[in-house]
Amino acid sequence: MNYRMISHVLGWVIGLEGVFMMLPFICALCYREENPFLFLFCGLLCIVVGLPLCLLKPKQKSMFAKEGFVIVALSWILLSIFGALPFFISRCIPSFVDALFETASGFTTTGASILSDVEVLPKSLLFWRSFTHWIGGMGVIVFLVALLPLSGGDNMHLIRAESPGHSVGKLVPHVKSTAKILYTIYLGLTLLQVTLMLLGGLDLFTALTLTFGTAGTGGFSVLNSSIATYSPYIQWVITIFMLIFGVDFAFYYFIIQRRFKNAFHLEEVRGYLGIVVTAILLISLNIYPVLSALGTTTVADTIRYSAFQVASIITTTGYATTDFNLWPQFAKMILVILMFMGACAGSTGGGIKVSRVMVLIKSIVKEVKVLVHPKSMVKVKLNGRPLEHETLRGINVFCASYIFIFAVILLIVSLDNLDFTTNFTAVVATLSNVGPGLGAVGPTGNFSCFSALSKLMLAMAMIIGRLEIFPVLVLLSPKTWNR
Amino acid sequence: MKIIIVGLGKVGQKLTERLSQEGEHDITVIDTRRAILHDVVNSYDVMGVVGSGASIETLQEAGVDHTDILIAVTGSDELNLLTCLIARKLNVCNTIARVRNPEYKKEVQLFQEDLGLAMIINPEFTAAREIARLLRFPSAVQIDTFAKGRVEILKFRIPSGSPLCDLKVVDIAQKLGCDILVCGVERGEEAFIPGGDFTLREGDYVSIVATIRDVTHFIKKIGLKTNKVKNTMIVGGGKTAVYLANLLLKAGIDVTIIEQNPDRCEELCEMLPKATIINGDGTENRLLLEEGIESAESFVALTNIDEENVMLSLYAKTQTKGKIVTKINRIAYDEVISSLGLDTIIYPKDITAEYILRFVRAKNNSIGSNIETMHDILDGKAEALEFNILKNAPIANRTIESLSLKPGILIALINRDGNIITPRGKDTILPGDTVIVVTTNKGYNDIGDILK
Numbered sequence: 007m008n009y010r011m012i013s014h015v016l017g018w019v020i021g022l023e024g025v026f027m028m029l030p031f032i033c034a035l036c037y038r039e040e041n042p043f044l045f046l047f048c049g050l051l052c053i054v055v056g057l058p059l060c061l062l063k064p065k066q067k068s069m070f071a072k073e074g075f076v077i078v079a080l081s082w083i084l085l086s087i088f089g090a091l092p093f094f095i096s097r098c099i100p101s102f103v104d105a106l107f108e109t110a111s112g113f114t115t116t117g118a119s120i121l122s123d124v125e126v127l128p129k130s131l132l133f134w135r136s137f138t139h140w141i142g143g144m145g146v147i148v149f150l151v152a153l154l155p156l157s158g159g160d161n162m163h164l165i166r167a168e169s170p171g172h173s174v175g176k177l178v179p180h181v182k183s184t185a186k187i188l189y190t191i192y193l194g195l196t197l198l199q200v201t202l203m204l205l206g207g208l209d210l211f212t213a214l215t216l217t218f219g220t221a222g223t224g225g226f227s228v229l230n231s232s233i234a235t236y237s238p239y240i241q242w243v244i245t246i247f248m249l250i251f252g253v254d255f256a257f258y259y260f261i262i263q264r265r266f267k268n269a270f271h272l273e274e275v276r277g278y279l280g281i282v283v284t285a286i287l288l289i290s291l292n293i294y295p296v297l298s299a300l301g302t303t304t305v306a307d308t309i310r311y312s313a314f315q316v317a318s319i320i321t322t323t324g325y326a327t328t329d330f331n332l333w334p335q336f337a338k339m340i341l342v343i344l345m346f347m348g349a350c351a352g353s354t355g356g357g358i359k360v361s362r363v364m365v366l367i368k369s370i371v372k373e374v375k376v377l378v379h380p381k382s383m384v385k386v387k388l389n390g391r392p393l394e395h396e397t398l399r400g401i402n403v404f405c406a407s408y409i410f411i412f413a414v415i416l417l418i419v420s421l422d423n424l425d426f427t428t429n430f431t432a433v434v435a436t437l438s439n440v441g442p443g444l445g446a447v448g449p450t451g452n453f454s455c456f457s458a459l460s461k462l463m464l465a466m467a468m469i470i471g472r473l474e475i476f477p478v479l480v481l482l483s484p485k486t487w488n489r
Numbered sequence: 490m491k492i493i494i495v496g497l498g499k500v501g502q503k504l505t506e507r508l509s510q511e512g513e514h515d516i517t518v519i520d521t522r523r524a525i526l527h528d529v530v531n532s533y534d535v536m537g538v539v540g541s542g543a544s545i546e547t548l549q550e551a552g553v554d555h556t557d558i559l560i561a562v563t564g565s566d567e568l569n570l571l572t573c574l575i576a577r578k579l580n581v582c583n584t585i586a587r588v589r590n591p592e593y594k595k596e597v598q599l600f601q602e603d604l605g606l607a608m609i610i611n612p613e614f615t616a617a618r619e620i621a622r623l624l625r626f627p628s629a630v631q632i633d634t635f636a637k638g639r640v641e642i643l644k645f646r647i648p649s650g651s652p653l654c655d656l657k658v659v660d661i662a663q664k665l666g667c668d669i670l671v672c673g674v675e676r677g678e679e680a681f682i683p684g685g686d687f688t689l690r691e692g693d694y695v696s697i698v699a700t701i702r703d704v705t706h707f708i709k710k711i712g713l714k715t716n717k718v719k720n721t722m723i724v725g726g727g728k729t730a731v732y733l734a735n736l737l738l739k740a741g742i743d744v745t746i747i748e749q750n751p752d753r754c755e756e757l758c759e760m761l762p763k764a765t766i767i768n769g770d771g772t773e774n775r776l777l778l779e780e781g782i783e784s785a786e787s788f789v790a791l792t793n794i795d796e797e798n799v800m801l802s803l804y805a806k807t808q809t810k811g812k813i814v815t816k817i818n819r820i821a822y823d824e825v826i827s828s829l830g831l832d833t834i835i836y837p838k839d840i841t842a843e844y845i846l847r848f849v850r851a852k853n854n855s856i857g858s859n860i861e862t863m864h865d866i867l868d869g870k871a872e873a874l875e876f877n878i879l880k881n882a883p884i885a886n887r888t889i890e891s892l893s894l895k896p897g898i899l900i901a902l903i904n905r906d907g908n909i910i911t912p913r914g915k916d917t918i919l920p921g922d923t924v925i926v927v928t929t930n931k932g933y934n935d936i937g938d939i940l941k
């Protein structure tokens with residue numbers, strides 16, 4: 007274990023968080039808040055803690071896969087702890103566990119909240135809450151790699167540990183350039199959305215916070231009603247951008263490069279769009295009779311509701327324009343399945359990922375074929391290429407671990423003795439980084455009903471889900487730390 | 490610069506390592522073996538593509554359309570040539586192919602013109618040429634040439650009782666009356682570019698730069714042999730041995746080759762009628778004694794097994810006072826090997842990588858200067874570079890005193906139309922000169938890089 011290298015990178019991560027806190031500080035100054043120096047203080051605290059660690063240069067710069075996993079897992083835990091300080095110090099969230107839950111939910115782009123009334127929070131805290139989504143969406147380590155003078159192939163271990171997907175590759179030969187390209191695309195799309203939101207008549211604060219929530223596929227809103235009270239134009243902009251941020255970023259890189267053939271060759275993106283369209287149609291058909299019986303809901307409204315909700319859930323954002331808790335069972339079940347599935351690998355979304363689900367289905371088809379023709383040779387392919395045994399094994403183990411961890415956390419959370427729907431969907435919603443579930447944790451509810459232990463477990467579930475399980479398992483495994 | 494490397498064998502990996510260390514290239518590597526590709530991509534900052542270099546799809550995925558240089562170094566000559574041919578059809582880039590079959594040697598010229606290859610490399614031939622050069626000057630551990638062969642950089646070990654022992658570098662010219670420049674000293678695992686008050690010791694490996702005449706003069710003065718060897722014994726009859734034997738026979742050196750495989754011996758007989766071919770196991774010391782290892786003035790271990798080469802050389806060292814050259818292909822324990830006290834070790838993959846690097850760097854830059862020659866010295870810890878000085882070079886028309894150089898840099902020689910000048914502070918560098926610079930900072934492309 008290269009401890010010095012680990013502490014060096016962690017120092018950078020904490021210091022960078024301090025720098026990020028200057029944005030809400032500016033926000034506090036603009037709105038002339040009661041204690042404007044809250045974020046300046048917290049930011050400086052992070053920098054004071056982080057700086058000595060970064061200045062301590064490691065003697066040995068080499069890093070292996072295990073260091074990559076440990077650094078990434080620790081980074082995300084530390085980010086959540088330090089990021090929770092403003093909530094805790096300002097007494098807006100008096101319990102530290104609650105503050106930690108809220109921040110972990112922010113960074114992991116989950117969007118699950120323990121606050122029943124967010125409108126009373128100062129603007130700077132609301133800004134920070136949403137900004138954590140933006141930071142967490144593409145990842146802190148990716149950001150660091152784009153900036154840090156750490157060179158060499160070692161950085162790929164870090165990116166691989168942080169980025170979602172079963173085969174994280176490079177877009178261009180240099181890791182640094184790859185990280186820069188990813189952030190440029192991310193920033194460009196974010197600016198585009200902010201502009202469209204401003205055109206829709208929102209003020210800059212709301213436009214920024216809602217865009218952060220969309221870009222990181224997070225889901226924190228600045229109103230208790232989430233997105234319901236905004237105009238249909240804003241709702242459609244958010245719907246489309248949620249879907250955009252749920253696509254593999256390689257797709258946009260290919261488009262910019264004018265390699266359209268490569269872009270549309272990505273099987274996962276096609277599958278993702280197919281699933282979205284199917285889900286919207288099925289839900290619309292299912293909810294239309296119910297909604298139109300209740301009142302004056304038109305076909306256009308129905309499609310808007312269902313499109314928004316499907317986009318919000320499959321990309322694991324978690325915004326809501328309507329209380330889907332009241333929808334018929336069939337529509338709700340589709341949403342729960344989408345929660346498990348999640349968005350594309352290489353996007354800012356969470357969940358198991360469309361590509362893994364596609365590979366699993368193909369494996370099942372292959373298995374059946376082999377049972378019928380025992381001597382036949384069949385290969386599972388993705389993007390027209392046969393997948394290696396190792397990749398397949400990785401996907402199978404990932405899905406098995408996902409279910410297993412899901413079960414363990416569900417078991418612990420059930421100690422609180424809440425109803426099945428609440429427990430079940432609370433765990434999916436956190437593990438897949440969605441945010442709201444059904445029942446008591448539905449779009450109008452929140453997670454404050456859970457005990458401190460459950461909140462910690464769910465916060466852990468969010469980080470496990472965001473980092474796709476293994477970095478956290480490596481961190482917790484005693485083998486990693488053996489000398 | 491955008492570079493594609495096809496084939497991740499020994500040379501391919503070495504090239505990837507060296508090029509990615511320079512940091513400024515976008516490197517994509519292609520190989521059919523997934524596991525090796527995976528390893529390389531994990532260790533260096535490069536992108537990997539699985540597939541055959543001769544497939545258009547693979548090449549396009551690797552971005553051949555935008556690439557500047559394609560280097561084909563797979564194990565197969567034919568595949569390398571085909572890869573270069575296809576790459577040329579897709580994009581007019583510079584292509585480099587490794588072609589090592591001696592049977593293709595004559596056809597090489599033909600390939601080069603018709604296929605538009607920028608460079609053809611043959612590691613075995615390059616290694617053989619290096620060995621041949623050493624055998625013509627057995628006192629040296631390593632010899633590289635600059636200024637079209639007028640200047641040599643020569644490395645030797647200071648024997649006990651030499652007049653150089655405990656002599657300060659600044660006193661050499663005065664005491665021995667030779668116009669040479671000490672550009673590097675290796676002591677143990679450390680390497681220095683010595684200042685004037687550096688004291689030389691017995692056992693140091695010293696690298697000097699001078700004209701060939703001065704080098705010969707200097708070597709005589711300090712009591713080392715200067716005449717070429719009369720005969721040589723080669724163990725292992727591979728491709729390198731054939732090339733080497735040809736070169737040595739031309740220079741009038743007797744060659745004995747010991748080869749185990751009788752069929753190969755027959756082939757060698759046909760190819761090298763003037764050489765003595767022995768069919769037998771070179772690792773049997775009885776055979777070596779029988780063939781007169783004691784009187785051999787040089788011994789070259791060229792078998793395909795590195796460990797065997799090391800053992801053979803160590804044994805030969807106990808039997809003869811002659812020059813011993815050891816070929817090492819694969820094993821990477823440089824420190825361990827150099828502590829064994831073998832005379833000269835030849836790493837064909839390093840030599841090949843160095844040749845290609847020189848080409849890449851020369852292509853990389855032509856603003857004010859470009860690289861004419863490049864050699865790794867001091868066990869790869871430093872580089873000696875020869876730059877062409879063009880009109881707009883940042884150091885043109887300036888005196889050496891007025892240049893503020895980075896640390897670890899030595900301007901060793903100026904070559905002005907064939908006249909070799911040992912630079913003093915008052916000397917001016919003129920356009921049209923070539924300048925030899927020794928530096929411990931690797932990766933320079935431009936003469937401007939030596940300035941602060």
